[in-house]
Amino acid sequence: MSISTASPAAVSVFGAERVRDAAHVRGLIRQGHWTSHTSGLAHDHVQGNVVILPEVQANDFLRYCQRNAKACPVLAVSEPGQAALPTLGADIDICTDLPRYRVWQHGELVDEPTDISPLWRDDLVTFVIGCSFSFEQALMDAGIGLRHVQQGRNVAMYRSHIQTVAAGPFAGPMVVSMRPLKAADAIRAVQITSRFPGVHGAPVHMGDPAQIGIADLAHPDYGDAVEVLPDELPVFWACGVTPQAAIAQARLPFCITHAPGAMLITDLLNQQLASF
Protein backbone atom coordinates (compact mmCIF):
# COMPACT_ATOMS: atom_id res chain seq x y z
CA MET A 1 0.00 0.00 0.00
CA SER A 2 1.47 3.35 -0.98
CA ILE A 3 1.27 6.42 1.20
CA SER A 4 1.24 9.53 -0.95
CA THR A 5 1.34 13.22 -0.12
CA ALA A 6 -1.88 14.17 1.57
CA SER A 7 -2.54 17.82 1.19
CA PRO A 8 -4.32 18.39 -2.18
CA ALA A 9 -6.56 15.33 -1.90
CA ALA A 10 -7.17 16.07 1.77
CA VAL A 11 -8.69 19.43 0.92
CA SER A 12 -11.13 17.80 -1.46
CA VAL A 13 -12.05 15.12 1.06
CA PHE A 14 -12.35 17.39 4.07
CA GLY A 15 -13.26 20.75 2.57
CA ALA A 16 -10.71 23.53 2.73
CA GLU A 17 -12.40 25.35 5.59
CA ARG A 18 -12.46 22.31 7.91
CA VAL A 19 -9.02 20.89 7.14
CA ARG A 20 -7.60 22.98 9.99
CA ASP A 21 -10.01 21.55 12.58
CA ALA A 22 -8.18 18.73 14.39
CA ALA A 23 -11.27 16.99 15.85
CA HIS A 24 -13.05 17.13 12.48
CA VAL A 25 -10.08 15.65 10.61
CA ARG A 26 -9.62 12.99 13.30
CA GLY A 27 -13.30 12.07 13.00
CA LEU A 28 -13.00 11.54 9.25
CA ILE A 29 -9.87 9.42 9.76
CA ARG A 30 -11.79 7.40 12.39
CA GLN A 31 -14.55 6.72 9.85
CA GLY A 32 -11.98 5.42 7.33
CA HIS A 33 -12.17 8.36 4.93
CA TRP A 34 -8.44 9.02 5.09
CA THR A 35 -5.74 6.30 5.15
CA SER A 36 -2.65 8.25 4.07
CA HIS A 37 -0.08 10.85 5.19
CA THR A 38 -1.25 13.47 7.66
CA SER A 39 1.30 16.06 6.49
CA GLY A 40 -0.48 19.38 5.95
CA LEU A 41 -3.69 18.31 7.75
CA ALA A 42 -4.78 20.47 10.70
CA HIS A 43 -1.34 22.02 10.36
CA ASP A 44 -1.59 24.36 13.34
CA HIS A 45 -1.99 21.27 15.53
CA VAL A 46 0.58 18.99 17.11
CA GLN A 47 0.94 15.61 15.43
CA GLY A 48 2.57 12.68 17.15
CA ASN A 49 4.50 9.49 16.50
CA VAL A 50 2.71 6.54 18.11
CA VAL A 51 4.15 3.45 19.81
CA ILE A 52 1.85 0.86 21.43
CA LEU A 53 3.50 -1.76 23.62
CA PRO A 54 2.51 -4.40 26.21
CA GLU A 55 2.83 -3.05 29.74
CA VAL A 56 5.66 -5.52 30.43
CA GLN A 57 7.92 -3.51 28.08
CA ALA A 58 6.39 -0.11 28.73
CA ASN A 59 8.50 0.82 31.74
CA ASP A 60 11.74 0.08 29.92
CA PHE A 61 10.49 2.03 26.94
CA LEU A 62 9.56 5.02 29.07
CA ARG A 63 13.02 4.97 30.64
CA TYR A 64 14.51 4.77 27.14
CA CYS A 65 12.54 7.85 26.11
CA GLN A 66 13.55 9.73 29.25
CA ARG A 67 17.22 8.96 28.63
CA ASN A 68 17.00 10.04 25.00
CA ALA A 69 14.53 12.87 25.31
CA LYS A 70 15.85 14.84 22.36
CA ALA A 71 15.00 11.98 19.98
CA CYS A 72 12.03 10.63 21.97
CA PRO A 73 10.11 13.56 23.49
CA VAL A 74 7.07 11.98 25.13
CA LEU A 75 3.89 14.02 24.73
CA ALA A 76 1.60 11.51 26.48
CA VAL A 77 1.49 7.97 27.91
CA SER A 78 -1.86 6.20 28.28
CA GLU A 79 -3.13 4.11 31.17
CA PRO A 80 -2.70 0.37 30.40
CA GLY A 81 -5.58 -0.96 28.34
CA GLN A 82 -7.10 2.51 27.84
CA ALA A 83 -7.52 3.73 24.26
CA ALA A 84 -8.07 7.31 25.44
CA LEU A 85 -5.42 10.05 25.56
CA PRO A 86 -7.38 12.82 27.27
CA THR A 87 -4.48 15.30 27.52
CA LEU A 88 -4.15 15.29 23.72
CA GLY A 89 -7.83 15.35 22.76
CA ALA A 90 -11.07 14.63 24.61
CA ASP A 91 -12.42 12.15 22.06
CA ILE A 92 -9.23 10.34 20.98
CA ASP A 93 -9.57 6.57 20.45
CA ILE A 94 -6.10 5.27 19.61
CA CYS A 95 -7.61 2.11 18.04
CA THR A 96 -9.19 4.06 15.18
CA ASP A 97 -7.72 7.56 15.04
CA LEU A 98 -4.60 6.92 12.98
CA PRO A 99 -4.96 6.70 9.19
CA ARG A 100 -2.83 3.57 9.13
CA TYR A 101 -0.91 1.40 11.63
CA ARG A 102 1.98 -0.99 11.45
CA VAL A 103 1.81 -4.26 13.41
CA TRP A 104 5.14 -5.85 14.36
CA GLN A 105 5.91 -9.36 15.61
CA HIS A 106 9.48 -10.19 16.69
CA GLY A 107 10.75 -7.17 14.76
CA GLU A 108 8.98 -8.10 11.52
CA LEU A 109 6.24 -6.03 9.91
CA VAL A 110 3.19 -8.31 9.65
CA ASP A 111 0.29 -6.01 8.81
CA GLU A 112 -0.69 -2.39 8.03
CA PRO A 113 -4.34 -2.08 9.11
CA THR A 114 -6.41 1.11 9.38
CA ASP A 115 -8.11 0.01 12.62
CA ILE A 116 -6.52 -1.96 15.46
CA SER A 117 -9.67 -2.59 17.53
CA PRO A 118 -9.50 -6.36 16.83
CA LEU A 119 -5.92 -6.41 18.18
CA TRP A 120 -6.55 -4.36 21.32
CA ARG A 121 -5.57 -5.85 24.67
CA ASP A 122 -5.95 -4.85 28.30
CA ASP A 123 -2.19 -4.61 28.78
CA LEU A 124 -1.36 -2.24 25.90
CA VAL A 125 0.17 1.15 26.68
CA THR A 126 0.25 3.95 24.11
CA PHE A 127 3.14 6.43 23.80
CA VAL A 128 2.74 9.59 21.75
CA ILE A 129 6.08 11.13 20.83
CA GLY A 130 6.66 14.63 19.45
CA CYS A 131 7.29 15.04 15.75
CA SER A 132 9.19 17.54 13.64
CA PHE A 133 6.03 18.70 11.84
CA SER A 134 5.54 21.11 14.76
CA PHE A 135 8.86 22.88 14.40
CA GLU A 136 8.74 22.72 10.60
CA GLN A 137 5.57 24.79 10.76
CA ALA A 138 7.34 27.33 12.99
CA LEU A 139 10.28 27.47 10.55
CA MET A 140 7.99 28.02 7.57
CA ASP A 141 5.99 30.64 9.49
CA ALA A 142 9.33 32.47 9.93
CA GLY A 143 9.87 32.43 6.16
CA ILE A 144 12.47 29.65 6.11
CA GLY A 145 11.94 27.44 3.07
CA LEU A 146 12.19 23.67 3.56
CA ARG A 147 13.23 21.95 0.35
CA HIS A 148 11.57 18.59 1.04
CA VAL A 149 8.26 20.38 1.68
CA GLN A 150 8.66 22.52 -1.44
CA GLN A 151 9.39 19.38 -3.46
CA GLY A 152 6.59 17.33 -1.87
CA ARG A 153 9.02 14.75 -0.50
CA ASN A 154 9.48 13.08 2.86
CA VAL A 155 12.34 14.51 4.92
CA ALA A 156 15.71 12.72 4.56
CA MET A 157 16.62 10.62 7.61
CA TYR A 158 19.86 8.85 8.49
CA ARG A 159 21.11 6.44 11.12
CA SER A 160 23.92 8.42 12.76
CA HIS A 161 26.74 6.89 14.77
CA ILE A 162 25.50 8.81 17.83
CA GLN A 163 24.43 5.98 20.15
CA THR A 164 21.32 6.34 22.27
CA VAL A 165 21.44 5.42 25.96
CA ALA A 166 20.00 1.91 26.35
CA ALA A 167 17.16 0.89 28.69
CA GLY A 168 16.17 -2.77 28.91
CA PRO A 169 15.97 -4.17 25.37
CA PHE A 170 15.84 -0.70 23.79
CA ALA A 171 19.06 0.67 22.24
CA GLY A 172 20.55 1.66 18.94
CA PRO A 173 21.66 4.66 16.89
CA MET A 174 20.08 8.08 16.96
CA VAL A 175 18.20 8.60 13.72
CA VAL A 176 18.52 12.20 12.50
CA SER A 177 16.55 14.20 9.97
CA MET A 178 18.41 16.62 7.68
CA ARG A 179 17.29 19.92 6.22
CA PRO A 180 19.67 21.93 3.99
CA LEU A 181 19.74 25.62 4.96
CA LYS A 182 21.81 28.69 4.15
CA ALA A 183 23.94 29.76 7.14
CA ALA A 184 21.69 32.67 8.17
CA ASP A 185 18.62 30.40 8.04
CA ALA A 186 20.51 27.70 9.97
CA ILE A 187 21.27 30.22 12.73
CA ARG A 188 17.64 31.35 12.78
CA ALA A 189 16.52 27.70 12.79
CA VAL A 190 18.58 27.03 15.92
CA GLN A 191 16.80 29.93 17.61
CA ILE A 192 13.33 28.83 16.50
CA THR A 193 13.64 25.12 17.18
CA SER A 194 15.23 25.78 20.59
CA ARG A 195 11.79 27.06 21.57
CA PHE A 196 10.32 23.59 20.96
CA PRO A 197 12.08 21.13 23.30
CA GLY A 198 8.96 18.92 23.22
CA VAL A 199 9.39 18.25 19.51
CA HIS A 200 13.15 17.56 19.25
CA GLY A 201 14.36 21.11 20.05
CA ALA A 202 17.61 22.50 18.66
CA PRO A 203 19.67 20.66 16.03
CA VAL A 204 22.17 18.03 17.16
CA HIS A 205 24.67 18.74 14.38
CA MET A 206 25.36 20.90 11.37
CA GLY A 207 28.00 20.79 8.67
CA ASP A 208 30.17 17.76 7.91
CA PRO A 209 27.92 14.64 7.87
CA ALA A 210 30.92 12.31 8.38
CA GLN A 211 31.35 13.64 11.93
CA ILE A 212 28.15 11.86 12.94
CA GLY A 213 28.79 8.78 10.84
CA ILE A 214 26.83 9.64 7.70
CA ALA A 215 28.82 8.56 4.65
CA ASP A 216 26.59 9.85 1.85
CA LEU A 217 23.77 12.39 2.12
CA ALA A 218 22.43 11.21 -1.24
CA HIS A 219 21.43 7.86 0.28
CA PRO A 220 19.20 8.42 3.33
CA ASP A 221 18.23 5.42 5.44
CA TYR A 222 14.62 6.61 5.58
CA GLY A 223 12.66 9.18 3.57
CA ASP A 224 13.78 10.90 0.39
CA ALA A 225 17.11 12.46 -0.56
CA VAL A 226 17.17 16.21 -1.15
CA GLU A 227 19.96 18.22 -2.72
CA VAL A 228 22.31 20.30 -0.54
CA LEU A 229 23.41 23.37 -2.54
CA PRO A 230 27.01 24.68 -2.34
CA ASP A 231 25.99 27.66 -0.19
CA GLU A 232 24.00 25.53 2.28
CA LEU A 233 24.81 23.65 5.46
CA PRO A 234 23.14 20.30 6.16
CA VAL A 235 21.41 20.77 9.53
CA PHE A 236 20.56 17.66 11.54
CA TRP A 237 17.85 17.19 14.16
CA ALA A 238 17.16 14.20 16.40
CA CYS A 239 14.29 12.31 14.77
CA GLY A 240 11.22 10.48 16.06
CA VAL A 241 12.17 7.45 13.97
CA THR A 242 14.83 6.76 16.63
CA PRO A 243 12.38 4.93 18.97
CA GLN A 244 11.02 2.91 16.05
CA ALA A 245 14.57 1.80 15.23
CA ALA A 246 15.10 0.88 18.89
CA ILE A 247 11.84 -1.10 18.87
CA ALA A 248 12.79 -2.94 15.68
CA GLN A 249 16.17 -3.81 17.19
CA ALA A 250 14.50 -5.05 20.40
CA ARG A 251 12.49 -7.55 18.30
CA LEU A 252 9.55 -7.39 20.70
CA PRO A 253 7.05 -10.25 20.40
CA PHE A 254 4.30 -7.70 19.68
CA CYS A 255 3.93 -3.99 19.15
CA ILE A 256 2.09 -1.47 17.02
CA THR A 257 3.30 1.83 15.59
CA HIS A 258 1.88 4.43 13.22
CA ALA A 259 2.66 3.90 9.54
CA PRO A 260 5.33 6.37 8.34
CA GLY A 261 3.83 9.83 7.99
CA ALA A 262 0.37 8.73 9.18
CA MET A 263 0.45 10.46 12.55
CA LEU A 264 -1.95 11.08 15.41
CA ILE A 265 -3.51 14.54 15.04
CA THR A 266 -3.96 16.09 18.49
CA ASP A 267 -5.97 19.04 19.75
CA LEU A 268 -2.81 20.77 21.00
CA LEU A 269 -1.63 23.75 19.01
CA ASN A 270 2.01 23.78 17.93
CA GLN A 271 2.36 27.18 19.55
CA GLN A 272 1.35 25.65 22.90
CA LEU A 273 4.63 23.73 22.81
CA ALA A 274 6.76 26.88 22.45
CA SER A 275 8.81 27.31 25.62
CA PHE A 276 9.17 31.10 25.31
Added chain:
Amino acid sequence: MSISTASPAAVSVFGAERVRDAAHVRGLIRQGHWTSHTSGLAHDHVQGNVVILPEVQANDFLRYCQRNAKACPVLAVSEPGQAALPTLGADIDICTDLPRYRVWQHGELVDEPTDISPLWRDDLVTFVIGCSFSFEQALMDAGIGLRHVQQGRNVAMYRSHIQTVAAGPFAGPMVVSMRPLKAADAIRAVQITSRFPGVHGAPVHMGDPAQIGIADLAHPDYGDAVEVLPDELPVFWACGVTPQAAIAQARLPFCITHAPGAMLITDLLNQQLASF
Protein backbone atom coordinates in the same frame (compact mmCIF):
# COMPACT_ATOMS: atom_id res chain seq x y z
CA MET B 1 53.15 51.35 22.74
CA SER B 2 52.26 47.70 23.03
CA ILE B 3 49.07 46.49 24.68
CA SER B 4 49.61 43.10 26.23
CA THR B 5 47.28 40.62 27.89
CA ALA B 6 46.10 42.08 31.16
CA SER B 7 44.99 39.34 33.46
CA PRO B 8 48.07 38.05 35.36
CA ALA B 9 49.60 41.50 35.88
CA ALA B 10 46.20 42.94 36.70
CA VAL B 11 45.83 40.61 39.62
CA SER B 12 49.14 41.74 41.06
CA VAL B 13 48.25 45.41 40.55
CA PHE B 14 44.70 45.22 41.82
CA GLY B 15 44.76 42.30 44.27
CA ALA B 16 42.89 39.16 43.31
CA GLU B 17 39.96 39.86 45.60
CA ARG B 18 39.26 43.32 44.15
CA VAL B 19 39.85 42.60 40.47
CA ARG B 20 36.14 41.76 40.16
CA ASP B 21 35.00 45.13 41.53
CA ALA B 22 34.21 47.40 38.57
CA ALA B 23 34.34 50.72 40.43
CA HIS B 24 37.60 49.79 42.13
CA VAL B 25 39.26 48.78 38.86
CA ARG B 26 37.95 51.91 37.13
CA GLY B 27 39.39 54.04 39.95
CA LEU B 28 42.84 52.50 39.50
CA ILE B 29 42.64 53.06 35.73
CA ARG B 30 41.60 56.68 36.42
CA GLN B 31 44.71 57.15 38.57
CA GLY B 32 46.94 55.86 35.77
CA HIS B 33 47.85 52.52 37.36
CA TRP B 34 46.61 50.51 34.38
CA THR B 35 47.16 51.50 30.72
CA SER B 36 46.63 48.17 28.94
CA HIS B 37 43.99 45.62 27.89
CA THR B 38 40.93 45.28 30.12
CA SER B 39 40.33 41.65 29.11
CA GLY B 40 39.72 39.61 32.27
CA LEU B 41 39.29 42.64 34.55
CA ALA B 42 36.00 42.85 36.47
CA HIS B 43 34.91 40.03 34.18
CA ASP B 44 31.33 39.79 35.44
CA HIS B 45 30.83 43.38 34.29
CA VAL B 46 29.88 44.78 30.91
CA GLN B 47 32.74 46.43 29.04
CA GLY B 48 32.13 48.82 26.17
CA ASN B 49 33.68 50.14 22.97
CA VAL B 50 33.90 53.94 23.12
CA VAL B 51 33.45 56.53 20.35
CA ILE B 52 33.61 60.26 21.13
CA LEU B 53 32.48 62.64 18.38
CA PRO B 54 31.55 66.30 17.96
CA GLU B 55 27.81 66.84 18.24
CA VAL B 56 27.68 67.87 14.57
CA GLN B 57 28.39 64.25 13.57
CA ALA B 58 26.67 62.57 16.52
CA ASN B 59 23.19 62.41 15.04
CA ASP B 60 24.42 60.74 11.86
CA PHE B 61 26.47 58.33 13.95
CA LEU B 62 23.51 57.43 16.15
CA ARG B 63 21.43 56.77 13.03
CA TYR B 64 24.27 54.63 11.70
CA CYS B 65 24.27 52.59 14.91
CA GLN B 66 20.49 52.22 14.84
CA ARG B 67 20.58 50.96 11.26
CA ASN B 68 23.36 48.48 12.04
CA ALA B 69 22.39 47.51 15.56
CA LYS B 70 23.86 44.01 15.38
CA ALA B 71 27.36 45.45 14.83
CA CYS B 72 26.81 48.69 16.76
CA PRO B 73 24.62 47.96 19.81
CA VAL B 74 24.50 51.28 21.70
CA LEU B 75 24.63 50.86 25.49
CA ALA B 76 24.65 54.59 26.28
CA VAL B 77 24.95 58.05 24.67
CA SER B 78 26.11 61.00 26.78
CA GLU B 79 24.73 64.52 26.85
CA PRO B 80 26.91 66.83 24.71
CA GLY B 81 29.89 68.11 26.69
CA GLN B 82 29.17 65.84 29.66
CA ALA B 83 31.87 63.37 30.69
CA ALA B 84 29.42 61.41 32.83
CA LEU B 85 27.57 58.24 31.80
CA PRO B 86 25.28 57.76 34.80
CA THR B 87 23.39 54.75 33.40
CA LEU B 88 26.67 52.80 33.18
CA GLY B 89 28.27 53.85 36.49
CA ALA B 90 27.61 56.67 38.95
CA ASP B 91 31.21 57.93 39.02
CA ILE B 92 32.27 57.46 35.37
CA ASP B 93 34.43 60.23 33.90
CA ILE B 94 34.99 59.36 30.25
CA CYS B 95 38.04 61.69 30.12
CA THR B 96 40.05 59.49 32.49
CA ASP B 97 38.36 56.10 32.87
CA LEU B 98 39.78 54.29 29.85
CA PRO B 99 43.28 52.80 30.12
CA ARG B 100 44.22 54.28 26.76
CA TYR B 101 42.56 56.33 24.01
CA ARG B 102 43.14 56.87 20.33
CA VAL B 103 42.86 60.39 18.91
CA TRP B 104 42.03 60.66 15.22
CA GLN B 105 42.27 63.63 12.83
CA HIS B 106 40.95 63.28 9.28
CA GLY B 107 41.07 59.50 9.61
CA GLU B 108 44.69 59.40 10.80
CA LEU B 109 45.77 58.20 14.24
CA VAL B 110 47.62 61.13 15.84
CA ASP B 111 47.99 60.18 19.51
CA GLU B 112 47.32 57.43 22.10
CA PRO B 113 47.00 59.26 25.45
CA THR B 114 45.81 57.80 28.75
CA ASP B 115 43.81 60.93 29.68
CA ILE B 116 41.83 63.13 27.29
CA SER B 117 40.93 65.93 29.73
CA PRO B 118 43.14 68.42 27.79
CA LEU B 119 41.21 67.58 24.59
CA TRP B 120 37.71 67.78 26.05
CA ARG B 121 35.21 70.14 24.41
CA ASP B 122 31.68 71.26 25.16
CA ASP B 123 30.37 69.70 21.94
CA LEU B 124 31.71 66.16 22.40
CA VAL B 125 29.24 63.26 22.63
CA THR B 126 30.27 59.84 23.95
CA PHE B 127 28.86 56.58 22.57
CA VAL B 128 29.39 53.33 24.47
CA ILE B 129 28.83 50.28 22.27
CA GLY B 130 28.43 46.69 23.44
CA CYS B 131 31.38 44.34 23.16
CA SER B 132 31.74 40.60 22.71
CA PHE B 133 33.49 40.19 26.08
CA SER B 134 29.99 39.95 27.60
CA PHE B 135 28.85 37.01 25.50
CA GLU B 136 32.27 35.36 25.62
CA GLN B 137 31.92 35.19 29.39
CA ALA B 138 28.50 33.54 28.98
CA LEU B 139 29.97 31.01 26.51
CA MET B 140 32.83 30.14 28.84
CA ASP B 141 30.44 29.90 31.81
CA ALA B 142 28.57 27.28 29.73
CA GLY B 143 31.79 25.27 29.30
CA ILE B 144 32.47 26.30 25.69
CA GLY B 145 36.21 26.78 25.19
CA LEU B 146 37.34 29.80 23.17
CA ARG B 147 40.67 29.16 21.50
CA HIS B 148 41.86 32.77 21.37
CA VAL B 149 41.23 33.11 25.12
CA GLN B 150 42.98 29.79 25.83
CA GLN B 151 45.95 30.94 23.76
CA GLY B 152 46.02 34.45 25.21
CA ARG B 153 45.41 36.06 21.83
CA ASN B 154 43.08 38.77 20.57
CA VAL B 155 40.06 37.43 18.67
CA ALA B 156 40.43 37.21 14.87
CA MET B 157 38.45 39.90 13.01
CA TYR B 158 37.76 40.31 9.29
CA ARG B 159 36.22 42.88 6.98
CA SER B 160 33.34 40.96 5.42
CA HIS B 161 31.64 41.89 2.17
CA ILE B 162 28.39 42.41 4.10
CA GLN B 163 27.80 46.15 3.68
CA THR B 164 26.44 48.21 6.55
CA VAL B 165 23.56 50.63 5.91
CA ALA B 166 25.03 54.12 5.53
CA ALA B 167 24.01 57.23 7.50
CA GLY B 168 25.59 60.58 6.65
CA PRO B 169 29.34 60.03 6.23
CA PHE B 170 29.29 56.67 8.03
CA ALA B 171 29.37 53.52 5.86
CA GLY B 172 31.52 50.53 5.09
CA PRO B 173 31.81 46.80 5.55
CA MET B 174 30.60 44.85 8.57
CA VAL B 175 33.62 43.69 10.53
CA VAL B 176 33.08 40.21 11.98
CA SER B 177 34.87 38.29 14.71
CA MET B 178 35.44 34.56 14.26
CA ARG B 179 35.55 31.79 16.84
CA PRO B 180 36.15 28.17 15.75
CA LEU B 181 33.70 25.76 17.41
CA LYS B 182 32.66 22.14 17.07
CA ALA B 183 29.13 21.84 15.64
CA ALA B 184 27.46 21.04 18.97
CA ASP B 185 29.17 24.04 20.59
CA ALA B 186 28.26 26.23 17.62
CA ILE B 187 24.58 25.29 18.07
CA ARG B 188 24.82 25.99 21.82
CA ALA B 189 26.61 29.28 21.08
CA VAL B 190 23.70 30.41 18.87
CA GLN B 191 21.36 29.73 21.78
CA ILE B 192 23.52 31.52 24.35
CA THR B 193 24.45 34.58 22.29
CA SER B 194 20.83 35.01 21.13
CA ARG B 195 20.14 35.96 24.75
CA PHE B 196 22.48 38.96 24.41
CA PRO B 197 21.12 41.21 21.65
CA GLY B 198 22.78 44.21 23.35
CA VAL B 199 26.24 42.77 22.74
CA HIS B 200 25.98 41.57 19.10
CA GLY B 201 23.52 38.72 19.69
CA ALA B 202 23.45 35.59 17.51
CA PRO B 203 26.13 34.89 14.89
CA VAL B 204 25.73 36.40 11.42
CA HIS B 205 27.34 33.47 9.61
CA MET B 206 28.91 30.07 10.09
CA GLY B 207 30.77 27.74 7.77
CA ASP B 208 32.28 28.79 4.43
CA PRO B 209 34.13 32.13 4.93
CA ALA B 210 34.06 32.90 1.19
CA GLN B 211 30.28 33.38 1.37
CA ILE B 212 30.82 36.59 3.32
CA GLY B 213 33.86 37.70 1.34
CA ILE B 214 36.65 36.37 3.55
CA ALA B 215 39.38 34.90 1.35
CA ASP B 216 41.75 33.52 3.98
CA LEU B 217 41.02 32.90 7.66
CA ALA B 218 44.76 32.76 8.35
CA HIS B 219 45.06 36.48 7.63
CA PRO B 220 42.62 38.46 9.78
CA ASP B 221 42.26 42.19 9.17
CA TYR B 222 42.38 42.87 12.93
CA GLY B 223 43.45 40.77 15.91
CA ASP B 224 45.28 37.45 15.80
CA ALA B 225 44.75 34.38 13.61
CA VAL B 226 43.63 31.18 15.35
CA GLU B 227 43.57 27.70 13.88
CA VAL B 228 40.26 26.14 12.74
CA LEU B 229 40.48 22.37 13.25
CA PRO B 230 38.99 19.92 10.71
CA ASP B 231 36.05 19.09 12.98
CA GLU B 232 35.20 22.75 13.67
CA LEU B 233 33.05 25.37 12.00
CA PRO B 234 34.22 28.97 11.87
CA VAL B 235 31.42 30.96 13.55
CA PHE B 236 31.16 34.68 12.78
CA TRP B 237 29.62 37.45 14.89
CA ALA B 238 29.09 41.12 14.04
CA CYS B 239 31.94 43.01 15.71
CA GLY B 240 32.23 46.33 17.53
CA VAL B 241 35.18 47.26 15.30
CA THR B 242 32.57 47.94 12.58
CA PRO B 243 31.82 51.49 13.83
CA GLN B 244 35.55 52.23 14.11
CA ALA B 245 36.00 51.19 10.49
CA ALA B 246 33.07 53.43 9.51
CA ILE B 247 34.61 56.33 11.43
CA ALA B 248 38.01 55.80 9.81
CA GLN B 249 36.35 55.77 6.38
CA ALA B 250 34.41 58.97 7.19
CA ARG B 251 37.74 60.76 7.82
CA LEU B 252 36.18 63.01 10.45
CA PRO B 253 38.19 66.12 11.30
CA PHE B 254 38.32 64.99 14.95
CA CYS B 255 37.26 62.04 17.04
CA ILE B 256 38.45 59.87 19.91
CA THR B 257 38.02 56.12 20.42
CA HIS B 258 39.28 53.59 22.95
CA ALA B 259 42.58 51.90 22.10
CA PRO B 260 42.00 48.28 20.94
CA GLY B 261 41.14 46.09 23.90
CA ALA B 262 41.30 48.98 26.40
CA MET B 263 37.58 49.24 27.09
CA LEU B 264 35.30 51.14 29.44
CA ILE B 265 34.47 48.95 32.45
CA THR B 266 30.86 49.63 33.52
CA ASP B 267 28.92 48.79 36.67
CA LEU B 268 26.40 46.72 34.66
CA LEU B 269 26.63 42.97 35.07
CA ASN B 270 26.81 40.89 31.89
CA GLN B 271 23.84 38.89 33.16
CA GLN B 272 21.76 42.10 33.28
CA LEU B 273 21.99 42.16 29.46
CA ALA B 274 20.51 38.66 29.08
CA SER B 275 17.11 38.96 27.42
CA PHE B 276 15.68 35.75 28.88
